[in-house]
Amino acid sequence: MVDVELIASGIPGMDELIGGLPEGELIIVAGGPGTGKTMLSAGFIYWGAVKYGQRGVYVSLSEDRETFMRNMRAVGYDFEKLEERGLFKFLDLLTLMETGTAELLKLIISETTSFKAQRLVVDSLTAIAQGVSNPRELRVFLHSLLSRIMRELNCTAILIEEVPFGEKGIGHGFEEFVASAVIVLEKDMIDDKFMRRIRIEKLRGSPVTNNRACFTLRSGFEVFPPYRHQKIENPKSLRPPRDPPNRYSTGIEDLDLHLGGYPKGSTALLEIDPRITRDQYRIITWPHSAGFLQKGRPIITIPGMGSNLRDVNAFYEAYAVTEEQRRISRHFLAASSIGHNPPQNIIPYDPNEGADAFISKLEDAAESLLKECGKPPLITVSMDSMEFNYGDEGTLKIVARLSAWTRRNEGLSLLVDKLTFPEISKRLASIATIHLKLTRKHGCLLLYGVKPRTTLYAVKLETEEGYYQTRLIPII
Template structure:
């Protein structure tokens, strides 16, 4: 559920972690290649259109429209039909032009206005900053983006940023002026790839969970930590939970709801981290 001050992402797990993005705000999404930045941003735009009737624009300095469409179709997101309905526009911005900054801002502003977009993604600020002449130009771009598009047009904007190291994350100017900062990570643990999302900052939104696991299988999915509620004695004493249909209860109602209990006749392996 959205409010006047926040915008739901439409990503179920993410909306459980926070109460939404600040409406008309700037959100920096950082991470190494392959951590799911484009998938998250695409889901934010797609959900805005199909779930909340908010047209969206995806501005990219990295790839053309057809490659974007093909990539997103792998997550079950059909952007071609949304484009044909006039609810979505893809803006491919060349990285070699002069004077550069003013042209890209003008193109974004015109594209956002043309469809009344309420959601915008810029992919990526890293590519943009490399084509600008100095860090001061990048700051001017961000201030123009905030004032002319995000704030003035009430268009909630995601700014994608590539980072070099997942271990030592450093704040840049873009993080300081952003309303929200999300870091996506990945790590190999015993030959298994673990993806993680961390909410480092989110103005005007309650951060219910600061981190959670990610899956990119058939979409961008977030799985916040399972909170096991305690059963207290209330007069009549403790009442054990009922067995789910075709299964045995785990003894934990919340866990039963998540996995459906232990299937009759199955063998259950409980793997415990010896360090915890």
């Protein structure tokens, strides 16, 4: 492997994905129209200045300074401030296109050298290519850029290339071999939802374990590396968002914002991609329960197959659930998994007694909590345990009675379905008032609404405040 030093790009999520970009080398950023090439490249300059104090030059052959600044301000990139601090220079060379590549190169080298730039973007090679008749001129331009700017000044340069619709190859067939990194940006769809993908075609100096990831242009360029659970030692309790008017909060502020909360008396369905692990989907389900408890509302949970007291305690510890809050919690566990003398808030059940006996226990627990707290409980049911223990008919009977009780008492039920039994899953979708789907692409957790329809959101878990905070970032 060639010995190449990497520098941090500074772009949120990018360095976590690939470790950085080759320092003092050429990087190709390619993609079709509207894929985010300008935003990625501008982010490279912007974050290099903001985080590391590195000077950057943006050479534009496609848009003027005013348009560039306006577009960047819209996503929070304040390049005017960086200009004032002497960290950024914008070169509008659109009017110099007819002078030829030699003059363009001369001006770029002169400005980059005098500014002592450490980062450079040329937008774009495609525009330069349109002004030359001989491909040799492009090769000379690239090699001169490499030797005069990057190698001598140790300046890292991004060269933007447009990939026409329907084309798979990049550029003119030689720049990929000269570049030390090739990054391709793409658009895609997931279940009719718009998605963006970054693909690392080449990265000299570093092995790339994950060469694909989702990204967004929501507030500038942000990459979503494969999800990794972050553990907090001695976490604080959740700070629950306020309930939307006449509705229940989801326990996740971003989800409330986009969904509007849950109508009282509703049954919500969270459909889980089978590839998603229990630790992953809990960052959606557990805030629901923690939010209810923080507001003095009771909860009932029926965990998934194989759950035991350790899982219950893991929830308590993760969200710093108090003894008072535990007192208004009820957790149904298979009798075979808990042994003798379980805690008072654990309700053992025996599947052999049948669905009617389970319904009776569930309704008794709900009525008892309603009477004690004066508020209906959130009832969270992992459908795999119901389906395995009670079959199609028993499961649908339990769900029907649960939904009726919830509607009658203006409570909230959350059905968590891992698609173990597809026929039952179809029936659940017709019963639910709210229908969400949690899936995964390139290791990124993605959530979206089926009923009501929403855009696609990347799911992140933030821990900086000392407690677990689930964030949803729109993919736009």
